[in-house]
Amino acid sequence: MFLEVTDRGLYCGAGDFYIDPVLPVARALITHGHADHAIPGHDSVLATPETLAIMSLRHGESAPKTPQPIRYGETIDHFGVRISFHPAGHVLGSAQILLEHAGERTLITGDFKRRPDPTCPPYQVIQADRLVIEATFGLPIFRHPPVETQIAMLLASQKRDESRSQLVGVYPLGKCQRVIKLLREAGWEAPIYLHGALLPLTRFYEENGVSLGPIKPATETKKAELVGQIVLAPPGALSDRWTRRLPDPVIAYASGFMQIRARARQRGVELPLVISDHADWDELTATILDSEAREIWVTHGLGDGLVHFARGKGLEAKSLEIRGYEEEEVAA
Ligand SMILES: [Zn+2]
Numbered sequence: 583m584f585l586e587v588t589d590r591g592l593y594c595g596a597g598d599f600y601i602d603p604v605l606p607v608a609r610a611l612i613t614h615g616h617a618d619h620a621i622p623g624h625d626s627v628l629a630t631p632e633t634l635a636i637m638s639l640r641h642g643e644s645a646p647k648t649p650q651p652i653r654y655g656e657t658i659d660h661f662g663v664r665i666s667f668h669p670a671g672h673v674l675g676s677a678q679i680l681l682e683h684a685g686e687r688t689l690i691t692g693d694f695k696r697r698p699d700p701t702c703p704p705y706q707v708i709q710a711d712r713l714v715i716e717a718t719f720g721l722p723i724f725r726h727p728p729v730e731t732q733i734a735m736l737l738a739s740q741k742r743d744e745s746r747s748q749l750v751g752v753y754p755l756g757k758c759q760r761v762i763k764l765l766r767e768a769g770w771e772a773p774i775y776l777h778g779a780l781l782p783l784t785r786f787y788e789e790n791g792v793s794l795g796p797i798k799p800a801t802e803t804k805k806a807e808l809v810g811q812i813v814l815a816p817p818g819a820l821s822d823r824w825t826r827r828l829p830d831p832v833i834a835y836a837s838g839f840m841q842i843r844a845r846a847r848q849r850g851v852e853l854p855l856v857i858s859d860h861a862d863w864d865e866l867t868a869t870i871l872d873s874e875a876r877e878i879w880v881t882h883g884l885g886d887g888l889v890h891f892a893r894g895k896g897l898e899a900k901s902l903e904i905r906g907y908e909e910e911e912v913a914a
């Protein structure tokens with residue numbers, strides 16, 4: 583078989599490499615820098631220059647020993663497998679991977695979204711014979727609202743009570759910078775205050791040409807100065823003592839899963855913001871059709887709905903059991 587699921591993840595025998603392996607391997611192709619796709623400890627890694635930089639930023643000593651950059655659209659021949667990377671619109675550096683072998687095209691979407699995101703290049707439609715697609719939101723109940731409406735809710739909350747602060751939980755890679763950029767586009771010009779864990783990747787985005795306006799470290803700011811301000815922190819910090827430095831914070835959380843109100847309540851989120859870096863149901867099904875693939879493989883938890891959809895269109899479809907992609911929830 584050209585591609586198979588192993589205990590280390592998706593493996594291509596012809597090229598002897600793994601795609602987003604969940605255990606350290608000799609040769610990996612990495613779609614993007616999120617923790618469950620880009621784990622530390624690989625030897626040789628083929629990825630976009632941005633993803634390689636993110637991996638070395640996050641993994642330090644355990645970053646890839648032999649990093650091999652590949653730009654969007656560039657092609658590499660490896661043991662008879664033609665490899666190319668294409669924008670996935672998910673986070674900075676994120677890519678879909680196209681493998682061409684023996685006259686057959688296999689496209690691995692990695693995580694992706696098709697809505698505009700001012701912090702990374704847009705998703706590109708690629709045709710293939712076989713499509714390996716993520717399904718983080720692979721159920722018809724998931725339809726993400728326009729992000730502008732969610733940013734408007736945050737700004738309305740700020741205006742409603744300017745004696746409070748707004749604390750927004752955001753994943754450090756992608757979500758954080760996108761929320762900042764969306765706030766700027768909505769006219770919020772004041773400094774945005776960041777938890778220390780968000781600073782390195784935010785700086786990295788700025789170094790890569792994504793200008794985000796005035797950013798200040800929340801930790802070095804006096805409580806009184808944070809009155810009426812917007813503060814971003816990683817989701818894990820929303821419920822810890824770190825929040826005590828903030829004046830009466832409204833707890834918000836930006837994630838596609840905030841559409842499930844029970845989950846928001848469970849986490850003590852007062853202001854759920856449905857802002858996702860993943861495709862919703864309509865984007866997923868459109869991608870299956872646009873790819874013109876006749877064989878659909880679905881990764882990530884919620885695959886059954888998409889498998890059913892694809893079979894209904896007369897396509898061959900199955901769910902792949904790849905362990906280790908679950909922690910993505912926080913990045914959703
Ligand atoms: Zn991701």
Ligand SMILES: [Zn+2]
Pocket residue numbers: 616618619693716882907910
């Ligand atoms: Zn993922």
